[in-house]
Amino acid sequence: MADKRYVLIVDDNEDVRQLFYDIVELSGFTPRAVGSGVAALQQLKTTPFDLVILDMRMPDLNGLDTFKAIRQFNSSVPVVLTTGFGMDKSVQEALSMGALLCIEKPFNVARTMKTIQDIVEKESPKK
Amino acid sequence: MAEMSKILVIDDEKRMCDSIKVLLSNIGYEVDTAENGRTGIERLKSEHYGLVITDLMMPELDGFAVMKYIKENCSNTLIIVITGYASVESAVRAIRSGAYDYILKPFDFEIIKISVERAWDKLKLEQELEKTRKLAQVAERAITLNNELNSPLSVTSGFAQLLQMRLGENSDETVKRQVNAIVKASESMHQMTSQFQRFARNLLNESPEPSLGMF
Numbered sequence: 001m002a003d004k005r006y007v008l009i010v011d012d013n014e015d016v017r018q019l020f021y022d023i024v025e026l027s028g029f030t031p032r033a034v035g036s037g038v039a040a041l042q043q044l045k046t047t048p049f050d051l052v053i054l055d056m057r058m059p060d061l062n063g064l065d066t067f068k069a070i071r072q073f074n075s076s077v078p079v080v081l082t083t084g085f086g087m088d089k090s091v092q093e094a095l096s097m098g099a100l101l102c103i104e105k106p107f108n109v110a111r112t113m114k115t116i117q118d119i120v121e122k123e124s125p126k127k
Numbered sequence: 128m129a130e131m132s133k134i135l136v137i138d139d140e141k142r143m144c145d146s147i148k149v150l151l152s153n154i155g156y157e158v159d160t161a162e163n164g165r166t167g168i169e170r171l172k173s174e175h176y177g178l179v180i181t182d183l184m185m186p187e188l189d190g191f192a193v194m195k196y197i198k199e200n201c202s203n204t205l206i207i208v209i210t211g212y213a214s215v216e217s218a219v220r221a222i223r224s225g226a227y228d229y230i231l232k233p234f235d236f237e238i239i240k241i242s243v244e245r246a247w248d249k250l251k252l253e254q255e256l257e258k259t260r261k262l263a264q265v266a267e268r269a270i271t272l273n274n275e276l277n278s279p280l281s282v283t284s285g286f287a288q289l290l291q292m293r294l295g296e297n298s299d300e301t302v303k304r305q306v307n308a309i310v311k312a313s314e315s316m317h318q319m320t321s322q323f324q325r326f327a328r329n330l331l332n333e334s335p336e337p338s339l340g341m342f
Binding site: 013015016019022023026084085086104105106107108109110 | 274275276277278279280281282284285286288289292313317
């Protein structure tokens with residue numbers, strides 16, 4: 001399946017992870033879900049993802065640091081942030097550094113699906 | 128104000144103790160007395176006093192021993208020391224080691240009254256400050272908990288919305304109604320937590336984080 005598009009989900013909350021997994025799948029893409037920033041970096045080094053959905057509040061490596069680390073070796077993969085803590089400083093910093101947008105929890109599923117689809121189609125159209 | 132409602136007067140001259148007690152009681156303070164440092168400390172062990180007025184020169188345990196006990200065991204209690212004109216240096220020493228004020232003997236009652244009132248104002252202010260600090264702690268904790276609630280809330284709401292999508296036209300009406308209710312309830316829970324969030328931030332004089340409001 002050459003035209004499979006991969007979306008990486010990074011969230012320390014297992015249920016939120018599963019929720020995004022199902023949403024990505026329903027959106028027509030192939031989800032991979034990990035529970036930490038470190039695991040996300042490992043995934044990104046081996047798989048070419050079309051989108052990363054990144055939680056901002058995580059123990060150990062938080063969302064902002066994970067985002068910065070991703071950008072050190074991958075300048076192009078689109079990153080969408082998620083947060084339950086409002087548009088705080090770390091969100092704003094990540095947005096100013098090129099993260100596309102932030103989804104605030106809880107969120108509207110239909111709108112989120114549309115957002116994910118728009119980004120994947122626009123940023124990495126089918127080859 | 129239960130915590131600061133009482134004054135303890137410690138003086139080996141019983142007449143002195145009694146007259147201070149009568150005078151302060153007359154203007155509304157609740158006063159206990161002790162005839163020396165040892166009984167004073169015994170009283171401090173069994174009850175909380177906002178203010179202790181103690182003579183410095185006493186047999187057995189003197190005023191400095193009482194002060195030492197208070198510093199080590201009753202951090203919120205203020206101390207006023209009483210001492211004779213002949214020993215001003217000891218008053219200075221007492222202030223240096225943490226007494227709030229000193230009164231030189233012989234004294235006019237007005238002097239004691241002023242000193243006690245000043246100490247009382249300070250105690251009140253400190254209590255208010257403590258209350259404000261605790262309130263701020265509660266508000267901060269509430270904000271964090273509210274934010275943390277957004278994750279489980281997104282789980283219930285999100286999966287319910289997914290179920291809504293999967294339930295087609297021909298699905299059981301009862302199931303549809305039940306799922307719709309979960310979605311609606313999640314939305315109102317979110318509205319409530321957001322409202323509470325604004326309230327707590329207001330309390331802390333913090334402006335709200337800008338929100339995109341996905342709901």
